[in-house]
Amino acid sequence: MIVLSYSHADFGPTNNVDQFSMFDSFDAAQEGFRQAIADGASCAVLSIPYEGTEPQWTDDGINLDNLLEIAQCLWESAVEASAGPLQDFRSRRGAAELRSFLRDRKVLLACEEGWKIAQRDAGFSDSFDWDFCPWFSRECFEFSDGVVALCNDWRDRCAAMAA
Template sequence: MQMFTSGDVEIAQCFWEEYLNVPKAFPALQAIQEKHGTGQLRLLLRHYPLIHACECLWQSMVPDTQQHFVPFDWLFIPWFLKNCIIPTDGYTYIEPISEGQMQEKVKNFLQHSA
């Protein structure tokens, strides 16, 4: 069983809070909630591989890149949820995209925000 750190818990809380703030901004997540319920969506948003991918992507960024996504919870988390996750079996399971795809999305974001 995977043990969660306080940082992992913080990321999961940020995922949930961001979704609750603007559910219509995340149609795939909203579809999961409508079809399978709030509890299932909450469970999926605290799935360790998703949290770990978010943390690893953040840690892989140099400080100058991180500055484009600060504050973490208000800019990076929504960006991550919109760009770096996919439902893998229609609606009941969410996984992060590959690390390479994430890095490419960060690169594209930086090019378009300059």
């Protein structure tokens, strides 16, 4: 079985799919993918689920795989950036502590919420992984007294960001 997941609007890292289709052959799945794009889908992904696996959900309805993706995107942003609060923290406390901070549920949910705010209030339409996460990493964290934390006004910053 091959799954086609696609959306026509308002996609984000933990709320990115509004349509699913399942196919028995790769050729049929490719045709479904082409049709979804032709019909105006803003994103489309083909995937082959692991045999016998089900998505894992938290008690409050959040897909754990999506949280993992957010953590990976934030980590990639932190590693690739040359300056900023996350780099200051990493240089003083090390990569292990930075990884621990970036996989904190509060940080991951804030990043997702910030993405939605930026889309809604600032008209941000660039990519989540290559554009939003690096911006969020630079602008929505602060490093002080050996500690990195979300800025108190991170929501306002996301609402006001320049697209």
